[in-house]
Amino acid sequence: MNACLPCRKVKMKCRQGSQPASQCERCARKSLDCVFQRHRRGRKPGTKIAKRNTAAAPPATYSAVRKTPDHSGDSPSMVESVPAEEPNNLQPSGVLNQEAMRGKFSLRRILSTADGDAMEPPEASPPSRPEDPIEMGILNLSIAKTLFENFILVLNQYISQLDPRLHTFFYVRQKSPFLFTAILAMSAKAFNPIVYNALYDHAQDLYTEGFRNGLKSTEIVQAILILTYWKQPQDTRAWTSIGYAIRMCMDMGWHKLAPYSTTSSVSTDEARRREIRNIERTWYVLFVYDRSISLQTGRPWMIERNAFIESVDAWCSDAVADRNDALLGAFVNLRLMSSSIFSLHAPSRPRSERVPLADMETLLSLKKASIERWECHWIQEVEQKQLPEEETCHKFLIRFYGTHLRLQLFSLPLQDVLSSKYSDSSLHLDIIWAAFSGAMDMLKLITRHSAQLCFAQDSIHVMTAYSAAFLVKLLLSAPDTIVKAIESSTIDAIRAAAQAFSHHASAPGTSCELQTRFLHNIATKVSQRNRTENVATPTDASGLNRHAFQDQDRSESAKLPFLPPEVNQAMPQPLEQPLPEVFIFQHADLDPLFMDDGAWTDILACAAFNTQNGILLAG
Structure with missing residues (x-):
């Protein structure tokens, strides 16, 4: 039976109404838009299944992956994540509410007695004031474009953080005001100090707001990293900020990413491949930063090496790899060498x-x-x-x-x-x-x-x-x-x-x-x-x-x-x-x-x- 999209989203049973072409019972009761769509399962017409040498690959290499939402406060974006849980797992992660164990850990979800509707995350209310720094009047569009371009051309090559083909000015501005402001602030610190303080303060406000609301997304992690690379001299939050970003990524399942394989993305369009690589690149950057700050401070690291981290050479050889990815691959290999x-x-x-x-x-x-x-x-x-x-x-x-x-x-x-x-x-x-x-x-x-x-x-x-x-x-x-x-x-x-x-x-x-x-x-x-x-300092026989x-x-x-x-x-x-x-x-x-x-x-x-x-x- 084909369920409607609202029921399919929460995995609820969809009962058709009494009248043909009418809303289902649940959508009629909750005043939802009842939309039916054909299943899009199976292989797309014209695509071929690449043969894989599964005997030489680790067991987890080609395991089935599930889709988990990336809770950014905006529309949920789907990211490749971790294999499904084992059905016979008797640990808390397998017995208690699954949604609570996968990034939505809360007492209300664990002790919920209602059906799936009660556990749906509340819709994010629109911000009471604009978050875009241009709309707020901190700087004009022309200066913002110049600062953004300087960051991509100059500063980004030091950190290998963003993909210039994916992270265009309009893409980042629409995707995440926090990341957009962080980029402009760090660029202003180097190229236009007059607007730096206002942009930096606004970025910190967005950081606080995201932490208070428990927002999670790839862009939030990237913004935290960018604010940490060129932090203010008196800022002592690098250790805690990186730890917070890593825990956020673990909530989104990145620590269980499957090893990279160039054959697994042959049939994926370039735009989708860049979106996936954006997640993978950020996890690689976090691994390098985690190990580097551990060596500098003597504190323990949080990210353990695994098959995905060790597959960085194959990741760097992908056809859509950015030229900054080679520097990131070098750093990952260096940290693996010294671990x-x-x-x-x-x-x-x-x-x-x-x-x-x-x-x-x-x-x-x-x-x-x-x-x-x-x-x-x-x-x-x-x-x-x-x-x-x-x-x-x-x-x-x-x-x-x-x-x-x-x-x-x-x-x-x-x-x-x-x-x-x-x-x-x-x-x-x-x-x-x-x-x-x-x-x-x-x-x-x-x-x-x-x-x-x-x-x-x-x-x-x-x-x-x-x-x-x-x-x-x-x-x-x-x-x-x-x-x-x-x-x-x-x-x-x-x-x-x-x-x-x-x-x-x-x-x-x-x-x-x-x-x-x-x-x-x-x-x-x-x-x-x-x-x-x-x-005048005396010396002994040994000098x-x-x-x-x-x-x-x-x-x-x-x-x-x-x-x-x-x-x-x-x-x-x-x-x-x-x-x-x-x-x-x-x-x-x-x-x-x-x-x-x-x-x-x-x-x-x-x-x-x-x-x-x-x-x-x-x-």
Whole structure:
């Protein structure tokens, strides 16, 4: 029996009225538009079923998928989602109300005693005021089009977030005022600061309104991500915002997406394929962001690797793939490559449970070779997708992220190498050199590609700050013979990077301006430390510096600010007062900074960098 569309939507039995061509009983009772439509099941005429090698595919690869609504508050859009639940599942997800278990979890739905009608989501009431920033008079149509075009052409290539063929100006404006406003706000931050504050405030209002109403859609997730890439310096919500976006996507079933297969979309029209890829691309971006912020903050990630994540290479080779997708594929592969090694030698694990240093060196050598192969492969991929005369940020980002991972990997065993247990550090110079060269290469990449720093997302600034802080920590912890060999070049590299950022530090409070001050402060303080130690510091037989004020209160030592060079020149040089304990190098405890994270946090906090939240502070 063919049910009408309203009854079919809620899977209710449709009883025909007594009169021919009349409304069904349910539609007549509820005053609904009773529309009958022929079933559209089966294969479309003229299409062929592609043969699949199901024997070599995982069991879930070609499983049947169901359609679930994407609750955006507008008209529900249908997205490919997860396989149907097992009928014999006796867990809560299989026994309780199915709609409540699939993104509509509420006590009213779980304890409902009515039929399906009572559980239908209420129709979204029209907004009491316009949400479109153009209709609100925040900016005119001409400026909005210019800002939108600048975002797609310039900023989007840094984040690989949107499909230029799909996300046109009119499409985004009609689809989601929140995403539309977020795009305009972040573009205005870079290209038209006059309208930035009004657009940013409106985007935050839409963010709050969507959270309050529990709205879920692909566009809402993308808007949250865009607001996080170039957040304000004092914004500490990156961790919670990304977690909220991931949970929203899990409500929509994205964590159970089937592995990508190019043969599965052969018969799908291009517009529909781009809609599906828009969902898949956003989930890939969330995976990369989730792993990146986990590495930066030391907090656990939320998205586990699965067959869909691992099928990113096939996803990038699709005929409708955008050229920015190659950069996203590179980042996904990089995070897959680094997902396991950090747990093997994590500082939080007891030393007895870590991988032995000799085995770790072999593993790191293999990982280093893998990173180099990854870099060569994906640079070739992005070069094939860009015009010969075109200059993009993709090659810079691939090299920068790869070098950052290499630095993080070789910093894992460095604490053991520099500790008192391994007093002869010369036996592990390869590890010290690999970590040192990784941090130096990051700063050199910043100097070499200074023209592309103006629009870089905040993660680039956090990674740059990490490389500079790591070099300073190495200078404070390594044996004196190593320090003398690398000290001068380290200070020069930090100052050169600061100079590169200073070209884009036109307005106070911007990321480039904060980064410039941060790097200048570090270089200045290291230079002051050298001058102070050269005045009068006794040395022992091993050539290590010793200081007589080892009992000084650490909280008092943290009060010495990291001042920019121009301020330090106007102030008396601190040669007559003892050097703070955070700069002391002691032989009995070879590396107090490695062993005491609190002291290192004090140093970075004075230098306007928050290690807990991974943000630059406006000092």
